[in-house]
Amino acid sequence: MLPTKKTVVGASMLRGLDLKEAYVGMQVDVPFQLTLSEGYRDLWQGCFFTLDRLYTSTPFAESMKFDEQILPFGLILNDAVSMSHVDATREVLEVGFENAVYLKPVYAGDTLTKSFVIKNLRPTQDAKHSIIVVECQLYNQNDEMVFSADKLLLFYQLTHPSRILRQPHNASPPPKSAFLEHLKQNGQDFLPANSPLAVLQPGQLILHDATKPIGKSMNMMLSTLFRNMHPMLHNYKRYKENEIVVPGALVASAACAASARALFEVLYESMEWCNFINKVAPLDAIGAMTYVRSIRQLTEGLEELQVTTVGMKNVDVTRDLKGVELPIELFTEQLMPSSLEELIGSQSPVLKDKIVCVVSRTLVRQSPYGQMSNVPLL
Numbered sequence: 001m002l003p004t005k006k007t008v009v010g011a012s013m014l015r016g017l018d019l020k021e022a023y024v025g026m027q028v029d030v031p032f033q034l035t036l037s038e039g040y041r042d043l044w045q046g047c048f049f050t051l052d053r054l055y056t057s058t059p060f061a062e063s064m065k066f067d068e069q070i071l072p073f074g075l076i077l078n079d080a081v082s083m084s085h086v087d088a089t090r091e092v093l094e095v096g097f098e099n100a101v102y103l104k105p106v107y108a109g110d111t112l113t114k115s116f117v118i119k120n121l122r123p124t125q126d127a128k129h130s131i132i133v134v135e136c137q138l139y140n141q142n143d144e145m146v147f148s149a150d151k152l153l154l155f156y157q158l159t160h161p162s163r164i165l166r167q168p169h170n171a172s173p174p175p176k177s178a179f180l181e182h183l184k185q186n187g188q189d190f191l192p193a194n195s196p197l198a199v200l201q202p203g204q205l206i207l208h209d210a211t212k213p214i215g216k217s218m219n220m221m222l223s224t225l226f227r228n229m230h231p232m233l234h235n236y237k238r239y240k241e242n243e244i245v246v247p248g249a250l251v252a253s254a255a256c257a258a259s260a261r262a263l264f265e266v267l268y269e270s271m272e273w274c275n276f277i278n279k280v281a282p283l284d285a286i287g288a289m290t291y292v293r294s295i296r297q298l299t300e301g302l303e304e305l306q307v308t309t310v311g312m313k314n315v316d317v318t319r320d321l322k323g324v325e326l327p328i329e330l331f332t333e334q335l336m337p338s339s340l341e342e343l344i345g346s347q348s349p350v351l352k353d354k355i356v357c358v359v360s361r362t363l364v365r366q367s368p369y370g371q372m373s374n375v376p377l378l
Contacts, residue, residue: 027116071110079147082247093153112140131153183267206291228247267365289317
């Protein structure tokens with residue numbers, strides 16, 4: 001008689017949020033800690049254009065009374081919204097971000113932790129799926145909140161009706177930034193002369209010439225580095241190459257980074273909202289254009305810009321869009337993806353299915369007019 005074979009059957013261990021249990025007001029504290037070394041900064045700047053000296057030069061940052069050069073907005077946004085706990089059993093799409101505010105400077109060597117609060121659960125317009133709004137809070141080693149942003153996620157399943165709340169939970173204005181207040185109080189006294197500043201005008205549309213892909217290796221590396229765990233980002237066995245997606249924060253960062261040269265020199269930025277329109281694969285080249293909605297003098301030497309940056313994939317922006325008339329609503333209204341595609345399809349078909357994100361930002365920039373006022377009359 002043959003001995004009975006012993007067998008064991010494996011099962012995955014779900015170490016994350018089960019969306020069936022999610023409810024408005026639920027707080028998810030992430031136990032992981034991440035010390036952002038200089039290697040994080042170097043890797044980030046090796047992928048995304050970073051030209052503004054507050055983020056590239058320690059002597060410049062020290063002249064502005066900061067400890068050293070500050071880690072870029074996009075890097076901190078990416079860390080804040082990256083989710084190692086996301087439900088990997090379902091397909092998830094990032095719909096967008098809202099109210100992204102850099103509250104306190106983050107430096108290389110800081111150790112960050114994060115917490116998530118579910119602010120809203122609502123059905124999509126067709127009532128077949130769910131949108132969840134998560135407030136992402138990032139804290140440093142001193143338990144100071146350094147960054148806050150709302151992340152909107154689409155889940156391909158409807159949350160239980162009893163958990164739906166159509167109004168945001170404890171809706172409140174974004175927190176004020178001590179980072180920005182520091183610049184307003186100290187910037188005008190310490191800003192160096194800077195001749196390359198471009199004079200920008202409201203109503204100006206800038207076509208940016210920087211167009212580049214994230215790349216397969218960099219997408220894998222950054223997703224792993226920031227603990228993005230969903231299989232859609234890296235599982236080439238489960239998904240085809242063109243089904244692998246680039247995380248939303250990387251897409252938005254790539255689009256905004258393309259504008260860095262034209263908008264130089266930005267000292268601070270916040271993001272009112274960002275809508276994602278079409279998926280991006282690692283080898284899709286990302287370019288951008290920026291529309292200047294308004295400009296106002298903030299303090300002596302500083303100006304505040306309201307801009308809309310539109311990210312596109314596989315478009316040679318300065319060549320393909322030269323002389324192309326574009327609808328102003330693309331830059332002045334927050335359009336739903338379906339409405340945006342309908343508008344583009346009827347008026348600017350060259351961009352049909354090409355727009356990947358639309359980002360509304362506020363930038364604080366050294367003013368060329370403030371610099372001119374300091375030039376002595378001869």
